[in-house]
Amino acid sequence: MTTATARTARSGHSAPKPSRNAKARERALAWARRAPLLPALIFLIIVTQLPFVVTLIISFLNWNSLRPDETGFAGFENYIHVLTDPDMRQAIIVTIVETVAVVLTSLLLGLGLALLLDKKFIGRGLARTLLIAPFLIVPVAAALIWKHAILNPVYGLINGTLTWIWSLFGSDTPPQPDLLSTAPLMAIIISLVWQWTPFMMLILLAGLQSRPMDTVEAAQMDGATPWAIFRHLTLPHLRQYLELGGLLGAIYIVQNFDATFVITSGGLGTANLPYAIYQTFYYANEYGLASAAGVVVVIGTIIVATFALRTVFSLFKKEAAR
């Protein structure tokens, strides 16, 4: 790759040739510029765009691999099924609730932590490192730990700690909540919030540290309260970073599979769309239906992604104008 680029790029600096070759040379130069880009572009189109086109086609087919004789054109039947089937509708709702809850909670917690870490205090670096740790645990491992070591109703850390605290006051009837069976979706949300808060904190902290301090100092001189400074200076500056963190987080959390797979295996009404699609094609072998659900996810994601792209773009332009 590099040698090809080197040759063509260097030829661009060679002595000017007769003018009838000028147009061809210009075209060659343009291709020389494009050349390094093409392998990545072509690879990505083949591996991501092509399969989606196939998904789109399969979504209009009646195709269950266990009943190959019945394969045929299905029109919008799969889509109607996805939008009317109670399980699929539940999966759509779970996906929305899960994504919104995780993104908003981890953004708020991340904002609080970022505001604290923005101040100088003893051991700030170590505290920051500790706070990043949850993001650096393999998601499957994190989900296993939350399920078995923290939330388990019999010997999990939370109920164990409750027993210990109650025993300090001489009580042997501590509350022993069982989140995994009474509120399983909440259990998934909590473990995801725990993993994603560090991500939000890092982005918001970088936002805080890029804040122009002279205006803040001027406002302090004028006797502005900390709340007024936060409300009228910090928050407007952070808006873009909040949007960026929220939208990038949403893109990842919409696709959450690991936590659902490990904590509930999609049971008790906690299956989100990725998990429901996985079940539909992997276990039920309903290829057409799974593809239609996949297309629905993509449409939903496009709606979110349009906002995401706009935010990234505005930050990007700001950065470029620098």
Added chain:
Amino acid sequence: MSTLTPAAPQGTPPGPTALNSGRTPRRRGKSRMDPTRNNTAAGIAAWLLALLFAVPVLWMILTSFHSEVDAATNPPSVAAGLNLDAYKEFFGATSGVSPWPSLINSATASIFSTILVLALAIPAAYALSIRPVKKWTDVLFFFLSTKMMPVVAAVLPLYLFAKTAGALDNIWFLGLMYTSMNLPIAVWMMRSFLDEVPVEMLEASQIDGAGLLLTLRKVVAPVAMPGIAATALICFIFSWNELLLARVLTGVMAGTAPVFLTGFVSSQGLFLAKVCAAAVVISLPVLFAGFAAQDKLVQGLSLGAVK
């Protein structure tokens, strides 16, 4: 404490008196605008929250060194004796099932895909930053838009293709999938890192007649190297963590560490210490990679939008 001592009256022995007299100048200095006092409160709050967030990680590490009996008690046996039994169990002491094949599979897929990502992303980023093509922003946003398509919407055709092509349960095919998963992010990260190469330096080296390879080695590489390293580490982390594709596309032979981990919980007997040990071992490469990339982590994760 040492700052208080000078304020204490001469000859007073250290003790409650010294503390009391020391408190007066401190209170006088207290005002709403005093930054040090604010910072102490913020520091305590930050530390408490940091510890709270770290508890599951610390508890996982502590439990992994407990015996199975001590791991599953209510209330928790914090001070129980430590041993390495859970780690021996994880590495197959009694079951005879070794995690090494899955760990090696994960390492193969992650490292192979990371190298391929770099080989594709560095030239692409070069054509989007240092010698940009026309409409380079459009290309950049096309890359990003492919990342926004959920994996689950493409996984069935990939599975069907792998099945017909005989690439099911093949670790190299999984590596190719991870390459496509990470390539858009890598192009974005890399572009933002290459953008940091000063234009003046590029022009100067051109005027001095340095060839492309020399310019890349002497001008671009020194500035972009930390960024390239961070990009590689982040791509490695995402590949190492991945579960859905690994679960669908691999089986007995090419199963990765996360797949191994999901099948690790036995329904009978005590297993908590063993699970914690497994979680620690499998998370270690990610923790190392993450902390190694810590300085560039934000810029990388925000696709270069935040510095």
